[in-house]
Amino acid sequence: MYKLLTFSMAVLFSTLLTGQQAPTGMCGTSAEDQLQIRDRMFKNREELGHIVQTRTGAIRYIPVNYHLVAKADRTGRLRIGNVFTNLCAINKIYEDQEIQFYIRNINFVNNDFLYDNPSSDLGRGWATSLANNNRNAVNIICASKANAAEPGVLAFYNPGGDYIVSGNAQVNGNGTTLAHEIGHFFSLAHTFFGWEATTYTCNTPTPTTVNLGGQVVNVEYADRNKRINGQLSCKISSDGFCDTPADYNLGFGWVGGNCAYVGCAKDPDNLPLDPEEKNIMSYFLNCLQFFSAEQKAAILRDYSSTARSYLRTVTYTPQADVNQAVKxxxxxxxxxxxxxxxxxxxxxxxxxxxxxxxxxxxxxxxxxxxxxxxxxxxxxxxxxxxxxxxxxxxxxxxxxxxxxxxxxxxxxxTGRFPVSSDNPGADVARVNWYQAGNGQVVMEVNSPIESESHFEFFNLEGKSCSKFSRRLQVGSNAVEVDLGAAGTYVYRVTHSTGSITGKVFIQ
Ligand SMILES: [Zn+2]
CATH class of the missing domain: 2.60.40.10 (Immunoglobulins)
Incomplete structure (x- = not known):
């Protein structure tokens, strides 16, 4: 069903492409996944309804991991600088919610399957294990594209694996695509939820329900006071929010220049629709700016929920600003x-x-x-x-x-001729280490060459505590090691040109 559904979306997309110069692209978060996401929002609202968005002056710092995927030969990776401009733009969008994302880790991954198509079965498997191994932040996986079979898909959130995937082209100074996916991550559905696979037309009467992935979704009415079986329609229909006006995916392919929809769409009661073009969870891609108050409350509830406790385990103390350029x-x-x-x-x-x-x-x-x-x-x-x-x-x-x-x-x-090293140690990797907490250290290995290297750690009795191999790249390599407990350890890094030993202390 999902395949059929997305296929029809792709066809619609290419029709629009050939027809008009519309802002293009779509979010690949599937119908089934959005139903799951919206159920979480409903559950949070029931259980954590007392949590509402009020300005407290205290910023919530939320960790993010960016996984920059390259091909196995290490080519094609997103330029690192894009991570900073992107997260900076996302933070501007979340600023009025007193949410700021900080960089937990920028991780380099070399994997052809994940790079070529994170939506393939193999790609999804790799993405899931990557996210499972990094369950300490919002995981954003940046690959060549989000879905090789559907080039219109810009990015998506996968609630099963609990990770976000973005095509590299979207990780830039316009933070709206990933701010939207982070919205899904924190339980928001599209403002036009239900209409992802159905094209609205003014030529036929507007139905009261639409079918999405085998599920019936109530069509939202324009009137905010409209009740169905005693319940407010806007609260149970579409995205479940009353402060996001009814939208039947009117932004998809919208060509109006001034972000003011003037189409003919009407609800089942024949009232004209006035969608919020600037809502981040809509498809008016050139207009996106903000979340509604109810969406913000839902984000906060999801952040506060048990399922998201892993984002709150560390009380983050922000560091002073870097305001000087490197000399x-x-x-x-x-x-x-x-x-x-x-x-x-x-x-x-x-x-x-x-x-x-x-x-x-x-x-x-x-x-x-x-x-x-x-x-x-x-x-x-x-x-x-x-x-x-x-x-x-x-x-x-x-x-x-x-x-x-x-x-x-x-x-x-560079000079024309080789020079000989006056420092024999330069041919061997140099090692720095940093305690990462909970019995973990980060070994920073500066390697002059690309080489398979062996790491081994001993306790002071000489017993081997951890050993593994890692392919080091030229330059700096961060290698996280879990030694399980506090103590003093001796490490030995064996490189193709020699080996280096030293001690690490974990408190
Ligand atoms: Zn979306």
Whole structure:
């Protein structure tokens, strides 16, 4: 049923595409999934109805993981900087609800199935296990597209796996697509719920119910006081909110320029419809701006529900803003490096920054773009080509401060000849570690080459506590290790060019 339904939506979509210049695209959250989402909203309203949205002055900080998926060969990944501009835009939309999302983790995933089609059976399997392994935040998976079979699908929320998927093109400075999916995540259905698979036409009388995925959904009336069997129609029909006017998916393909619907749609009582074009959960894609008061209350109830307790386990203390740009030490603009095989990138620490995004490209940031995140203020690259122009930049941020301007890149050219390393240790990975709480550490391994590496941890009696292998990329790699308990451990990282040992202390 779902397949049939989405197929008809796709056909409608392509008809519109060829017909008029409409703002295109749709949300792929299926009918069945939306019924499940709306049931959660109804249940929350029944059980947590006492929770209402009032301004308290206290911001709720909600963790988000962005999973940036590339092909197995590591190409095609979304540029990291888009995460910051996107989440910044989403936060502007949620600001009046006193909700701010902070970055729990930016995770690199290399997986062809997930990259090519997160909606395929295999892609869905990978997405679910990715979300299950990261149940500490709202999980947003960014892939080449949201659904390869239906290119019109921009993004969707999957309530079964409890994750959001977005096509890379939607993760940008316009936060409305993901603000909409986060709306689904927090129990909101579309304002036109019920009409996803039925095209409204003024030529036939408006039905009192529509069929969606085998379920009958009551059609919402324009009159807010209309009662059916004693119950307010607007409260039980469509999205279940009385402060979102009736909408029969009138925004889909809407070409009006000024976000004021003037079509002929009428409800079953023949009253004209006046949808809210600016509601984030509508399909007036060029108009989206805000949530209604009842939607905001539903978001807050869902956030407060038991099912979302994993978002509230950590009481997040916001960090001070990063308000200073990174000063590059080397190579600076116009530099010619001594060699090409060992190039050290170095910059000054920035107050309040916990992380640095390093981004690089060949001649331009958009050509052969590579990037990584580090807590260090330097990194050594050994994979550059001789006599080539590179651009690079560093962006300093912390989990809740990332909206400041991303710097312009600086350019350098690599030398023509190799240089020999005066530091024999440079050929072996360097390791920093950070306690991540609950017996966990994050090992930050700076690797000069791409290599399969073996990690082993021993307690002070010499007993092996954890061992595993990981393919390290050039530059900084964050490896989370769960050692289970507080204590002192000895680690050994064996790399193809040698090994390095040290101690970690977990309190
Ligand atoms: Zn949607």
């Amino acid at each position: 590059i030490i080397a190579p600076t603009d116009g530099d010619l490096t001594e060699g090409f095989n060992i190039v050290k990138l170095e910059w000054e620490a920035v107050p309040n920054a916990t992380h640095y995004m390093v981004e690089m490209g060949e001649g331009s940031l958009t050509i052969k773009n590579t990037g990584f995140i580090t807590r260090r203020t330097d990194t050594t690259l050994t994979n550059l080509v001789s006599n080539k122009r590179y651009v690079w930049r560093v962006f300093a941020y912390n989990a809740n401060s990332f909206c400041h301007t991303q710097p312009n890149p600086v350019t350098f050219t």
